[in-house]
Amino acid sequence: MKVNDVILQTYTKAVAFIILIFSLYLFLAGHNQPGGGFIGGLMTSAALVLLYIAFDMKTVDNMIPIDFRKMVALGLTIAVFTGFGSFIFQVPFLTHSFGYFRLPLLGETELATAVMFDLGVYLTVVGGTMTIMLAIAEDDD
């Protein structure tokens, strides 16, 4: 019997974007407020899991054509290379620095290299969580 999930699917279409934007906010707020790469990554994967619950796996796989195993590798590579980046300036491994820049629209903004490391953490968490979820979901076929 075909299941009619119109309420859950319509609601998911709206709510998944709110969760994704809030996870991005958490990721960027991590420097001065609660948040950061780990919690942001978990929330992004929560939004993706919501999509997988409301729609079937084939639809979401077509919608988001990302290999999450490669995402883990990419995240780890970014984290390691931000560590190596400190060698260019003759300072120890993983030394971070920050500066104030004048950006269009945002004005005076503090930019830190720790965000690059956080991006690595973010990608690794999203990739790892989604790999676990999808490996369990694909078990029976």
Next chain:
Amino acid sequence: MSAGSQSELVAVLMILVGTIFSFLSTVGLIRLPDVYTRTHAASKSSTLGVLFTMVGTFIFFLFQEGYFSIRLFLGIFFIFLTAPVAAHAITRSAHRANVELADISVQDDLQKVRSKEREGAEAE
């Protein structure tokens, strides 16, 4: 009475009303006979209770501290959006799993539709 203490009074009253609604929701959850009526009590009044509490907190921080908390605002919006859908999903899966209604209920239109659907599926 100054403007600061007036907004504090509004916030206090809203949080009190929210707590009372949450308490009533819990009483309904314990007293009502079956899944459907319990979901009715738990989803509606506790959503309203949380909503009142959050709006009270929002007003308090807006007027006392002058801080517009966008996260709290989003939270209010989000609770309002998600709680009814969660209740819908729970009740729906309960009905599909053939959970019976309380003895005092007299009408179940969805059951008729579903048995018709099942007959149609068997005929094919």
